Amino acid sequence: MRADARRNYDKILSTARIVFTERGTDASLDEIARRAGVGPGTLYRHFPTREALVDALMQDWTDRVSADADAAIATDLPAREMLSDWFEHFIEHITLHRGAASKIAAAMDDPASPMYRKCQVMADANRRVIDHLEARGELRPSVDPVNVMRLVSGVATVADSSCTDLDVTPMLDVVVDGIVAD
Amino acid sequence: MRADARRNYDKILSTARIVFTERGTDASLDEIARRAGVGPGTLYRHFPTREALVDALMQDWTDRVSADADAAIATDLPAREMLSDWFEHFIEHITLHRGAASKIAAAMDDPASPMYRKCQVMADANRRVIDHLEARGELRPSVDPVNVMRLVSGVATVADSSCTDLDVTPMLDVVVDGIVAD
DNA sequence: CGACTATACGGAGACTGTCTCCGCTTTTGC
DNA sequence: GCAAAAGCGGAGACAGTCTCCGTATAGTCG
CATH class of the missing domain: 1.10.357.10 (Tetracycline Repressor, domain 2)
Structure with a gap:
């Protein structure tokens, strides 16, 4: 896995942890992407669902x-x-x-x-x-x-x-x- | 309640019973409206949520x-x-x-x-x-x-x-x- | 019966969330 | 450095929710 990919993966995960705690597991995935500073495409590539x-x-x-x-x-x-x-x-x-x-x-x-x-x-x-x-x-x-x-x-x-x-x-x-x- | 309103209310309810059985309680409300032959507005007036x-x-x-x-x-x-x-x-x-x-x-x-x-x-x-x-x-x-x-x-x-x-x-x-x- | 009014209809469309596609950028290996 | 591979991201298609308001109709009264 490329270094930038790894960085984004981790960033998404830590952001998801925060957002899911704030809003529950039904929170908007696009919001997680936005707050993680990545595009929705990046989030969905790492986590298809x-x-x-x-x-x-x-x-x-x-x-x-x-x-x-x-x-x-x-x-x-x-x-x-x-x-x-x-x-x-x-x-x-x-x-x-x-x-x-x-x-x-x-x-x-x-x-x-x-x-x-x-x-x-x-x-x-x-x-x-x-x-x-x-x-x-x-x-x-x-x-x-x-x-x-x-x-x-x-x-x-x-x-x-x-x-x-x-x-x-x-x-x-x-x-x-x-x-x-x- | 006006007669047509009553008719629609009942139609929505019976349609909802069918659709909820088919698809569960997360089924699209607009679909229920469509299949009941009413506009979405009518459904939401009778059942706000x-x-x-x-x-x-x-x-x-x-x-x-x-x-x-x-x-x-x-x-x-x-x-x-x-x-x-x-x-x-x-x-x-x-x-x-x-x-x-x-x-x-x-x-x-x-x-x-x-x-x-x-x-x-x-x-x-x-x-x-x-x-x-x-x-x-x-x-x-x-x-x-x-x-x-x-x-x-x-x-x-x-x-x-x-x-x-x-x-x-x-x-x-x-x-x-x-x-x-x- | 015809006119009037309150009531109700319905669908266009704003909005939000999901998910994809593809042109562009960055990293990596050489 | 350079080319190829890997990855990015955002525009946008799509689906569902819900509202607003111009239009239609049931019920009422003279």
Whole structure:
């Protein structure tokens, strides 16, 4: 990749991070291009679709989410606490940009989405937590990690799309109660 | 209201029902106007926003959802079965048009939304089911109906936005396990 | 029935956002 | 330096939203 291309790529990405935070993931792509000081053509060459751009921004998240999962496991807390911690961290990350949570929830079951791979990484992180607790015998029989992932993404989506600053804890409590052993 | 206005209003509504079913709730409003045989101005006079149009279509649903709740209560089934039935029916209704579930989830906590009232009716229906089971002592202590509603809407949103035809049952099972008494 | 008025219609067009195409510029390798 | 390759950017086609206002029509009253 040519040096100027690399520069523009990075500039677009850092601008997108700002604009998506300000206006959510539905912000105008032309505006991002303008504020990054490049033409729309340049933006679309680097990121053919909005999803591709969101996907590129997600790289940071997936790393952090993965780390959070391992950190949660390392705490060695009881199942309830560990899950609550993990779920809350996960939601915090995927709602960083308004509208991102629903895109992630949709991409999770869509292998054609550019975000699919990243979703897999996050799903893996979740699986590690679930498997760990399963091994400790603290979960109900036949808890499906993928399913849990979908459910928690749903909670994130609701919280994200609500105009009020919704507390996710009560919803997560229900989910946690639904998967830990009695 | 003038007779021709009434005619157009109804025509727009029935056309919207078709187009929203075909293309989801993001379909072009001008297309709905065109297919209804009216000018865009006429559509926007009757329904100033997309939400207002979706809201008008929702009238049928709220009635049916309300009836479903009462029907579920009348079955007198055990808590798990009753809740599963009710949740599945509810989701079936609010995912009638692609994109509707997320709009409803968002409107649920937004008194400014034109759909807010309808959401209240559905939330009331849910509250009746929960309260009934609570009275029978089959639920965990302090189950919040509003919270349950949000959670189930989240499940609906995930199912609706997934490109695959996702089965909601496993997710609902977790929710049900999370609210019924051990 | 004909005239009058309030009501409603509809479509042109302003505006915004998406996305492409292609003539021009910059970088890179030699 | 020079040529080729790589990349730029902005004009503009296209689609959707929404408004404004000249025109048409339903309802009303003498």
